[in-house]
Amino acid sequence: MKYIAEYRDGALAREIAARIAAEATPGRRYNLMEFCGGHTHAISRYGLKDLLPAAVNMVHGPGCPVCVLPIGRIDNAIELAMQHGAIVCTYADTMRVPASGGLSLMKAKARGADIRMVYSAADALRIAQENPDRQVVFFAIGFETTTPPTAVVIKAAHAAGLGNFSVFCNHVLTPAAITHILESPEVRELGLVPLDGFIGPAHVSTIIGSQPYEYFAEEYAKPVVIAGFEPLDVMQAILMLVRQLNEGRAEVENEFTRAVTAEGNAKAKALVAEVFDLRKTFEWRGLGEVPYSALKIKAAYARFDAEARFGITYQSVPDNKACECGAILRGVKKPTDCKVFGTVCTPENPLGSCMVSSEGACAAHYTYGRFKDVPVKAA
Amino acid sequence: MCLAVPARVIELLADDEATIDLAGVRKRISLALVEGVAVDDYVIVHVGYALQKIDPAEAAKTLALFAEAKMLDSPA
Amino acid sequence: MSTVKRDYVRPVDFKHGRIDMTHGSGGRAMAQLIEELFARAFDNEYLAQGNDGALLPPPGGRIVMATDSHVITPLFFAGGDIGSLAVHGTINDVAVSGATPLYLSAGFILEEGFPLADLKRIVESMAAAARAAGVPVVTGDTKVVEQGKGDGVFITTTGVGVVAPGLNLSGANARAGDVILLSGTIGDHGVAIMSQRENLSFETTIQSDSAALHTLTAAMLEAVPTIRCLRDPTRGGLATTLNEIARQSAVGMMLREADIPVRPEVDAACEFLGLDPLYVANEGKLVAICPPEHAGQLLAAMRAHPLGANAAMIGTVHADDHHFVQMETAFGGRRVVDWLTGEQLPRIC
Numbered sequence: 111m112k113y114i115a116e117y118r119d120g121a122l123a124r125e126i127a128a129r130i131a132a133e134a135t136p137g138r139r140y141n142l143m144e145f146c147g148g149h150t151h152a153i154s155r156y157g158l159k160d161l162l163p164a165a166v167n168m169v170h171g172p173g174c175p176v177c178v179l180p181i182g183r184i185d186n187a188i189e190l191a192m193q194h195g196a197i198v199c200t201y202a203d204t205m206r207v208p209a210s211g212g213l214s215l216m217k218a219k220a221r222g223a224d225i226r227m228v229y230s231a232a233d234a235l236r237i238a239q240e241n242p243d244r245q246v247v248f249f250a251i252g253f254e255t256t257t258p259p260t261a262v263v264i265k266a267a268h269a270a271g272l273g274n275f276s277v278f279c280n281h282v283l284t285p286a287a288i289t290h291i292l293e294s295p296e297v298r299e300l301g302l303v304p305l306d307g308f309i310g311p312a313h314v315s316t317i318i319g320s321q322p323y324e325y326f327a328e329e330y331a332k333p334v335v336i337a338g339f340e341p342l343d344v345m346q347a348i349l350m351l352v353r354q355l356n357e358g359r360a361e362v363e364n365e366f367t368r369a370v371t372a373e374g375n376a377k378a379k380a381l382v383a384e385v386f387d388l389r390k391t392f393e394w395r396g397l398g399e400v401p402y403s404a405l406k407i408k409a410a411y412a413r414f415d416a417e418a419r420f421g422i423t424y425q426s427v428p429d430n431k432a433c434e435c436g437a438i439l440r441g442v443k444k445p446t447d448c449k450v451f452g453t454v455c456t457p458e459n460p461l462g463s464c465m466v467s468s469e470g471a472c473a474a475h476y477t478y479g480r481f482k483d484v485p486v487k488a489a
Numbered sequence: 490m491c492l493a494v495p496a497r498v499i500e501l502l503a504d505d506e507a508t509i510d511l512a513g514v515r516k517r518i519s520l521a522l523v524e525g526v527a528v529d530d531y532v533i534v535h536v537g538y539a540l541q542k543i544d545p546a547e548a549a550k551t552l553a554l555f556a557e558a559k560m561l562d563s564p565a
Numbered sequence: 566m567s568t569v570k571r572d573y574v575r576p577v578d579f580k581h582g583r584i585d586m587t588h589g590s591g592g593r594a595m596a597q598l599i600e601e602l603f604a605r606a607f608d609n610e611y612l613a614q615g616n617d618g619a620l621l622p623p624p625g626g627r628i629v630m631a632t633d634s635h636v637i638t639p640l641f642f643a644g645g646d647i648g649s650l651a652v653h654g655t656i657n658d659v660a661v662s663g664a665t666p667l668y669l670s671a672g673f674i675l676e677e678g679f680p681l682a683d684l685k686r687i688v689e690s691m692a693a694a695a696r697a698a699g700v701p702v703v704t705g706d707t708k709v710v711e712q713g714k715g716d717g718v719f720i721t722t723t724g725v726g727v728v729a730p731g732l733n734l735s736g737a738n739a740r741a742g743d744v745i746l747l748s749g750t751i752g753d754h755g756v757a758i759m760s761q762r763e764n765l766s767f768e769t770t771i772q773s774d775s776a777a778l779h780t781l782t783a784a785m786l787e788a789v790p791t792i793r794c795l796r797d798p799t800r801g802g803l804a805t806t807l808n809e810i811a812r813q814s815a816v817g818m819m820l821r822e823a824d825i826p827v828r829p830e831v832d833a834a835c836e837f838l839g840l841d842p843l844y845v846a847n848e849g850k851l852v853a854i855c856p857p858e859h860a861g862q863l864l865a866a867m868r869a870h871p872l873g874a875n876a877a878m879i880g881t882v883h884a885d886d887h888h889f890v891q892m893e894t895a896f897g898g899r900r901v902v903d904w905l906t907g908e909q910l911p912r913i914c
Binding site for chain 2: 112119122259343346349366377
Binding site: 118 | 829832833836838894895896897898899900901903906910913
């Protein structure tokens with residue numbers, strides 16, 4: 111597969127790994143946060159940690175939109191289906207997230223709620239057109255990558271004068287989350303979490319471009335390297351970060367030049383700006399209230415806002431007391447630091463956001479990496 | 490970050506759509522978020538939409554960058 | 566089946582007719598359906614006995630019995646249908662126990678309103694699969710449920726076979742040093758099915774790999790009677806089957822990703838949907854655990870058979886108290902290939 115296979119070459123990986131080991135200053139630790147869940151997943155799935163020298167410490171960030179979606183918002187989605195009888199269309203990622211009352215979208219479906227998995231926002235629009243006598247709600251989640259498609263369907267619904275379609279908007283923003291982490295007391299003042307640099311998200315950056323990250327590099331003096339999704343991209347980005355740190359630079363570099371420009375995708379950004387406004391604040395599971403970190407539907411398109419149409423009120427639901435997701439999402443703790451990791455909290459029975467999606471730090475470690483926690487004897 | 494794959498455009502369709510091909514698997518996707526896409530271009534596809542065109546020159550440069558690691562002195 | 570008079574008013578309308586409650590009531594309509602469809606299609610000496618149970622000759626060895634229920638949607642897919650799938654699936658369960666499959670039974674639960682044209686197509690497909698495999702359907706049953714209480718048709722098949730003396734295959738037999746072999750490409754069936762599900766539709770030439778594996782297993786056991794275990798990875802994919810064996814045998818496994826055969830199209834479809842081919846269903850593949858000294862021979866025997874053309878050695882068994890199935894990734898790192906969590910769903914993240 112072109113543009114995929116050549117970025118997964120194992121031999122090249124070993125070369126780059128050798129480079130990283132050679133250039134890492136002896137005795138120095140490089141604490142790098144990969145913001146995006148997709149990168150967390152790639153690191154685990156390809157076993158990248160085995161190739162990196164011990165000097166490089168990967169810290170997992172909160173870039174998983176399913177993980178940071180508050181329980182209360184899933185409750186709202188279930189309410190739309192069960193109380194209001196709407197057809198709720200959702201990406202499959204949300205189906206198994208446990209919500210209140212022992213429910214999840216999957217379980218609500220088993221109880222008769224009309225909840226349908228879709229691959230694309232366009233599918234939700236089509237379902238609305240095919241079912242004119244039913245209300246259809248699209249459960250929109252995701253970072254800046256997934257937001258433009260939602261803008262496209264809202265505009266299409268507007269142009270078609272569709273009266274039975276609305277969107278339950280939970281789109282969130284990457285730079286706001288990065289700021290929140292960097293502003294957290296553990297990082298900024300107490301220096302408890304050494305965070306030396308960031309691997310910037312791949313596909314979010316195709317939309318927003320590399321320019322928005324300049325702020326972090328300047329304000330917090332931390333280098334950012336935007337990396338593609340493939341394992342070689344991640345390795346190369348780590349090498350570039352090690353080099354910046356060695357040279358005392360804090361710049362934004364782009365490893366994913368084949369798809370990311372400084373400006374990003376102007377057309378997509380314009381569409382988003384036309385349809386969405388910033389929410390003053392939004393709750394992120396594990397992080398609490400984060401200012402200017404999420405989007406809501408503009409007044410001009412209010413007809414398509416499910417929260418307005420159905421009078422949905424949000425009720426915050428706290429996480430389990432033993433859950434350490436907040437600390438893990440901010441990079442302060444590791445999955446194995448959590449008392450309930452792998453015992454009460456497992457992918458089958460996730461208590462918190464980090465275990466809920468296969469990209470969450472805990473789920474990734476449990477699924478791909480926990481064998482490293484125990485000594486294994488090979489024959 | 491989100492799951493997105495690079496795929497080749499094999500046919501342009503009406504309504505701002507296109508057929509893309511990835512190793513023989515074909516899908517109909519929307520081009521509403523991109524401009525100036527031609528047949529044989531590669532695009533990054535996410536949830537049924539093309540997000541961006543892939544720049545072949547930059548892709549080649551990136552691969553060359555990876556290979557650089559080999560040319561520098563490796564530890565014995 | 567009791568004998569009924571042959572003075573039916575008119576033959577069953579397979580073109581436009583639909584199942585109704587009378588087809589399950591035990592009366593004339595049911596008898597007519599059985600005679601004109603099931604008996605005619607499956608046609609063999611045991612079914613022709615015309616009794617409620619088939620009287621079979623003594624099997625001449627230890628008996629293996631296996632049963633499966635089939636509830637798949639869609640009913641018809643590239644490379645097969647629920648009928649051929651049912652026949653192949655049960656033959657395979659018997660075959661991987663080391664047995665030669667001898668007879669099948671087939672129970673049908675039909676939904677009121679189900680088109681007879683579809684039923685005919687399914688039954689004839691089953692009959693063709695059974696005939697090609699040389700394993701007759703010797704007895705069966707039909708029931709009808711009200712509309713809304715069944716997904717068109719559910720089929721339950723049971724198979725019996727006989728095991729040659731001295732053979733002792735079991736998922737508990739794997740031991741450190743054994744070689745793990747796979748008969749061919751993984752993920753074909755699951756991808757073929759998914760490509761037809763609405764809201765996920767993509768075009769592909771991938772067909773289900775649904776096939777009867779008993780002639781392959783026979784050839785394998787003849788070449789290497791010391792095979793420890795055979796199993797066919799269906800729902801949950803290769804990963805689930807290997808985890809099951811690892812747990813049963815209380816061992817660990819180390820796989821090599823680069824050696825696991827996957828068709829490029831299956832890889833591509835899994836990329837699109839965010840799925841891992843290791844967890845995608847198969848219906849015509851098997852896994853063999855073999856003592857290391859005979860692995861080369863076994864591989865050769867598999868590759869000599871049309872259903873094992875892409876067979877490969879994919880890993881080894883080792884001692885491990887935690888029973889982890891691990892994998893060396895093609896990239897050079899290591900990861901765990903864990904049990905499947907719930908159902909594998911396509912993802913956007």
